[in-house]
Amino acid sequence: METDFIAWLVSRLPADQRLEVPPGDDAAVLRPPAHRRTVVTVDMLMEGTDFVLGPDCSARAIGHKALAVSLSDLAAMGARPEAAVVAVALPRHGGDTLGREIEVGIEALAAEHGVTLAGGDTNAWDGPLVISTTAIGSVRPGAAWRRDGARAGDVLVVTGAFGGSLLGRHLAVVPRVREAIFIAEHFAVHAAIDCSDGLSLDLSRMMAASGTCGVVRLADVPIHADARRRAARDGGTALDHALGDGEDFELILAMPPEAASALVAAAGTAPLDLPITMIGTVAAGTGLVAEAPDGGRSPLEPRGYVHAFDS
Template sequence: MRTLRELGEEGWIALLKSRFPSGGDVLAGIGDDCAAVRLPRGAGRKVLLLKTDAVVEGVHFDRRATPFQIGWKAMARPLSDIAAMAGQPRWALVTAALRGNMAARFAREVYQGMTAAAKSFGVAIVGGETVRTAGPFWFSVALIGEVDRRHLRLRSAARIGDAILVTGALGGSIHGKHLTFVPRIAEARWLVEHAPIRAMIDLSDGLARDLGHICRASGVGARLEAPTIPMAPASAGSLHRALNDGEDYELLFTVPASAVRRLRAGWRRKFPVLPLTQIGRIVRGSRITLADAQGNTRPLNESGYDHFRKEP
């Protein structure tokens, strides 16, 4: 089996070029100094969305992950962030740091996973870079998307009295979903077109922590109703996991309480398989509390993942 060192850099780039041709809106793709893409007519009313996200061996995936899954996750993570802004993803740049003794086939299969995720959401891979590493290998995806100014949704827009809703079911993503999840691009775009969505975020750090991000950015508090929180089978019925596990990649958003009934009816028709659940309310203050079935509340600590502190 050929290694990357045997294939050589030119051979590897030639392989990538043949897989990601230019054309259409892409004036220059892989093989020039930069990628050059044509902006659409009326681009002046658009907002450009910029995101970069890396997956690192031993941090974001381990030996149980297939190369296809690694590639899928590398592309799907920034896609999920574009979804959180209700955006349409358009172009991606891929940086790969690979070991010279890595099988070329393994690297190819990672790109197949990235390409599959990109194609699913209308994204063109237009460039990037390959560097060598002697350490853990990694892939970094820079993603460029766009959104109409009136559809842009920020974390800072939550208002007191808003209902808090979440898509899907939470917890236990580490048992598999973190490698295979489907970014909620279509769902987010439908939401902003059909309901007065205020703040929105994708769940990557865990419900407690990501709700904390919305509350701090908006200067508000929140009250969660524990019995309503949708738990994924992989959470094994643990409320703690549903609240604190990272990498759910679902949408968490707020909307005026008066709009919830109509929103949920429309949602059920459009996305009959994916749950949409109200799990609490935005309240005055800065604290997040968790209420049990009896209405007793306790403060919710933000647990979740800290990249530096959790280092072994």
């Protein structure tokens, strides 16, 4: 039924000026925006590893998440999303229904962020559902946010709150696309990363790339209510959940102090309709340091999700 499925899919896609050759040919042709650089990112989600389909996790939710995590990566580059292509390996049994639900989830988020769906590939097999999204964005030349630009003296700033995403936010991912575009236009940002694997782990990656040390004021880490709920269930601390759970898909930014203060002051009004918090500073050195409320400092071990494999 692949031909029916593809015909159904192509018929749903709205025409878009950015597509010189629309989906349905061997490949799509995009008109790149004038005077912009192209930003590309790819992600893959695998049933059994990244999600388990069931009452709490619909195929539509997986479609949403697959595109959302790629858009979050574009946001972490300060880029504007333009287009996406999607490859899906569908289980033979029930694959048609699954494929259509996934597409509906992808379409809704694409429409919300002005992303044109430029094509894809659909296969059926005897394995579980696998979905890969490639998102294409654009940014002014030289303006992309990178991980390696943090400098001693910068202030560490985060959007939103952290921890406990497994209670549902890991599926209902809200990529900080509009926020990132607005911040990129109005505030100086030295380095950025999105929080996919864990606040402390992703921050440590930024610090490693920048050759700097991140000093985190533990009392200032914004803790999500979900982190408190998880802590109440498992006896851990909400702070540990905030630092290590991951899949928050918030932005972690290193900014000059004046820019950080201005950004925090601008939070709460559209399009920055979310808390924005200074959680620490960047210092000379390496790794992460935790600063307690009494000013005492100790090493902070990065924790989070790591894809493990061996030889």
